[in-house]
Amino acid sequence: EPEVTQTPSHQVTQMGQEVILRCVPISNHLYFYWYRQILGQKVEFLVSFYNNEISEKSEIFDDQFSVERPDGSNFTLKIRSTKLEDSAMYFCASSEGTGYSPLHFGNGTRLTVT
């Protein structure tokens, strides 16, 4: 069964550094998402992306965050200057379309900011 793949599985970085989290969505999916889960908290929406632009973003997704689809297969999340509170599990997801189309998630990247 097709799946969403994320790399790396674990990323450790120092505060203030830039990180890029990578995702390969399911090939025929058109909508892409990033979610995160801080330890002990709920899974929360960050951003949705369609047709090479952001469809919607949460209050969390400030100017430090950006997303890109640099080629036909990858989808990336960049955090420009990481903070301690950015430490979390970051999940990429994709869906075929909107309207009753379930999201399929990758296994996540654990980001640790020291």
Next chain:
Amino acid sequence: DQQVKQNSPSLSVQEGRISILNCDYTNSMFDYFLWYKKYPAEGPTFLISISSIKDKNEDGRFTVFLNKSAKHLSLHIVPSQPGDSAVYFCAASETDSWGKLQFGAGTQVVVTP
């Protein structure tokens, strides 16, 4: 933000019996509901969904029931199997924000032999 609530943090059930997981929501604009299962060190895996025009959806051992007037949904797993031991998340989205899922806190299910 408590738009989606799963009030039972854990559930223990015997193998072969029914598991019933509950979820309540407060946002009347939600019209698509999903259940996900999550194992440690993995991402959420989609199980089953239901739109607000239905009150029941079934897929194999999994059935989701939606009670819109009570703003309540439930997931039934029959029969429960040891491999069902995982955290189960309820999630919901609004028509105008497809893909922006609001998740519950999850229920840890343990299926015992």
